[in-house]
Amino acid sequence: MMSTAEGKLVVVSGFSGVGKGTVIASLLETHPEYALSVSATTRDPREYEIDGVHYHFISKDRFEQMIREDDLLEYASYLNNYYGTPKTFVTDNIAQGRDVLLEIEIQGARKVKAACPDALMLFVMPPSAQVLRERLVGRGSEKPEDVDARLRRAAREAEGIEEYDYILINDDIEACAERMHSLIRAYHQKTSFHLDFIQEVRNDLINL
Ligand code: 5GP
Numbered sequence: 001m002m003s004t005a006e007g008k009l010v011v012v013s014g015f016s017g018v019g020k021g022t023v024i025a026s027l028l029e030t031h032p033e034y035a036l037s038v039s040a041t042t043r044d045p046r047e048y049e050i051d052g053v054h055y056h057f058i059s060k061d062r063f064e065q066m067i068r069e070d071d072l073l074e075y076a077s078y079l080n081n082y083y084g085t086p087k088t089f090v091t092d093n094i095a096q097g098r099d100v101l102l103e104i105e106i107q108g109a110r111k112v113k114a115a116c117p118d119a120l121m122l123f124v125m126p127p128s129a130q131v132l133r134e135r136l137v138g139r140g141s142e143k144p145e146d147v148d149a150r151l152r153r154a155a156r157e158a159e160g161i162e163e164y165d166y167i168l169i170n171d172d173i174e175a176c177a178e179r180m181h182s183l184i185r186a187y188h189q190k191t192s193f194h195l196d197f198i199q200e201v202r203n204d205l206i207n208l
Contacts, residue, residue, distance in 0.1 A: 007035075007098040009090065009116050010184055011109045011164075014124030015154035017136035019170045020103055023124060026177035027101075034184075035093040035100045040066060043081040046141045056086070074104070074111035079149055083108070099184060106160045113163070120187045122180065123164040127171045 014020040028034055040056040042063050051057050058066075063082045066072055075084030085102055093100045102112065112119050126132040132154065136147050161167065166183055170176045191198070 005097050007094045007096070007100060008184065008187060009094065009112065009119040010034075010099055010101045010187075011112050011119050011121045012101055012103050012124060012180075013106055013109050013122070013157075013164065014170075015126065015132055015157060016150040017132055017139060017154075018124050018126050019135065019173065019176075020124040022173055023168070023170055023176045023180065024101060024103055026173050027180055030177065031181055033098065035089075035098045037085055037089055037100055037102050039083050039085055039104070040072070040075075041081060041083045043083075073115070074108040076105060076107040076111075078105050078107075079146070079153065085112075106157045106163075110160075110163065118193075120184065121164040121166075122183065123161050123167050124176070125161075125167050125169050127169055 012020055012024060024036060028036060038052065038054070038056060040058050040063060042058065042060050043055075045051065045055070045057050049055065049057075060082065063075075063084065066084065066086075067075060071087055072084040073087045073090055075082055077083075083104070085104065085108065090100050090102070102108075104112070109121060113121060126135070133147075133151060136142065136150060142150065168176055168179055168183070
């Protein structure tokens with residue numbers, strides 16, 4: 001059983017353009033106690049993205065080396081690029097008692113759940129499909145053919161939403177971030193994480 005002193009792994013997925021990155025950024029601003037995993041990727045940086053902050057931007061060769069050396073907790077291929085979660089950051093922070101957020105797509109999420117069944121699985125949804133299209137077009141960071149590819153991918157990913165524990169609707173960034181925080185806090189109180197404490201109180205009750 002996982003000790004209660006350890007942090008929890010929190011997987012956050014959601015369609016491209018749903019604003020999950022912005023929601024997480026808002027959560028970290030008000031709750032800096034969370035640790036956000038920075039993924040490695042072979043995709044090109046967007047104009048505003050900083051190496052080491054948004055992603056570790058690396059070559060395909062380097063990524064494949066990380067796979068070979070077992071440096072990744074999980075990885076997946078998304079629209080012809082690799083994305084993966086470096087392992088040490090996650091294990092170090094969990095061991096130090098910090099909750100670690102992974103912003104990853106569904107194939108990676110499934111691998112994390114299989115390897116770490118205690119991971120909390122959250123899926124960020126748009127208020128409607130139409131809002132998602134408008135946000136993706138409005139973001140302006142993708143070419144029109146990439147917007148279409150991301151929407152087709154969203155339709156496929158939508159089939160797996162029931163594998164997640166909770167959905168969060170991103171109707172308002174700050175409100176959504178607070179709901180995310182509440183769900184994570186509640187998750188810490190799950191009975192199965194406190195079996196030792198429960199048993200201790202049970203034993204003490206008998207001996208009173
Ligand atoms: P984007 O190119 O929009 O930054 O990311 C594309 C997709 O890859 C998003 O759904 C994002 O959550 C996902 N992603 C980012 N990092 C990782 C990772 O380390 N592993 C996996 N499996 N997916 C990731």
